[in-house]
Amino acid sequence: MVTATRKRGRPRAVREEPQPHFDEQLIANRELEAALETYVEHVEAAALANAAKRNIKAKLSANRRRSMIERGVVGTHTEKQWLQLKERHGYKCAKCGTPETSLDVRLDELHFAKLTKDHVLPISRGGGDNIENIQPLCRSCNSRKHAKFDEPIVCVSGGMDCLHVGHLDLFDSAARYGRLVVILNSDEFLIRKKGYRFMPWQDRARVILALNIVTAVTPVDDADGTVSEALRRVRPDYFCNGGDRTEPNEAEDAICRELDIHQLFNVGGGKTRSSSEIIGRLR
Ligand SMILES: [Zn+2]
Numbered sequence: 001m002v003t004a005t006r007k008r009g010r011p012r013a014v015r016e017e018p019q020p021h022f023d024e025q026l027i028a029n030r031e032l033e034a035a036l037e038t039y040v041e042h043v044e045a046a047a048l049a050n051a052a053k054r055n056i057k058a059k060l061s062a063n064r065r066r067s068m069i070e071r072g073v074v075g076t077h078t079e080k081q082w083l084q085l086k087e088r089h090g091y092k093c094a095k096c097g098t099p100e101t102s103l104d105v106r107l108d109e110l111h112f113a114k115l116t117k118d119h120v121l122p123i124s125r126g127g128g129d130n131i132e133n134i135q136p137l138c139r140s141c142n143s144r145k146h147a148k149f150d151e152p153i154v155c156v157s158g159g160m161d162c163l164h165v166g167h168l169d170l171f172d173s174a175a176r177y178g179r180l181v182v183i184l185n186s187d188e189f190l191i192r193k194k195g196y197r198f199m200p201w202q203d204r205a206r207v208i209l210a211l212n213i214v215t216a217v218t219p220v221d222d223a224d225g226t227v228s229e230a231l232r233r234v235r236p237d238y239f240c241n242g243g244d245r246t247e248p249n250e251a252e253d254a255i256c257r258e259l260d261i262h263q264l265f266n267v268g269g270g271k272t273r274s275s276s277e278i279i280g281r282l283r
Helices: 002-016 018-070 079-088 139-143 165-175 187-194 201-209 228-234 250-259 275-282
Strands: 105-107 110-112 116-119 134-137 153-158 179-184 214-219 238-240 262-264
Touching: 079 134, 116 139, 134 139, 153 165, 153 228, 165 179, 165 238, 179 201, 179 228, 201 214, 214 228, 228 250, 250 262
Parallel strands: 153 179, 153 238, 179 214, 238 262
Antiparallel strands: 105 110, 116 134
């Protein structure tokens, strides 16, 4: 009996006292649960928004790339390279230094940082979509861009079939005058001049474009045997002739005088190698 009373008494005392504590715990648990639910909802919403943003960015990027290829633009870049470029510029406009954070634009809960991709040598003048030809600019600087750039444009020309250290010397020296744009002769030009073509134009362009020192590679209508067409289109500040050329080509000389393009001779020292020589050794 004694044990029974104790048993009956004890649980009652236990039940009455800790019950509010138990409820508190329950309430606390429910609050925690609710908080957790809200948190999960937030995380899910954020993940969805991020995915939407990524999708939109990926789509924009793919569309952009496709339109560039359709327009016959040489060279391409990845989103990663663009992000790295912005990082190198400290996420600021390359011209006026406006930070990207102050340029944010919000659109349907998605926000896009608004440093725009500016082509140093415009696409219209034969510039490519490779990262070396791109600089981050704020919209106002991009739209206010004049015909002349802050840094001069330097052109060199040739078939570069195949590329050798002599070309690299020429590029190195030419690039000291400004951004280097390579006018790359056509396959037809090479066949007319040497009787053969070693690498097709697209391949030669890609190899040259892979050099960090090169800003752009541009094709040229060289049916007349000169690069006059490209000089007229690109309108560089300088036109460098390689080490083996001391006499200006008459037609190119006339264009340079007309458009006020400075001609430089003997750039990159003497011709240390020649593509024909290299190919000749292989034959
Ligand atoms: Zn700016």
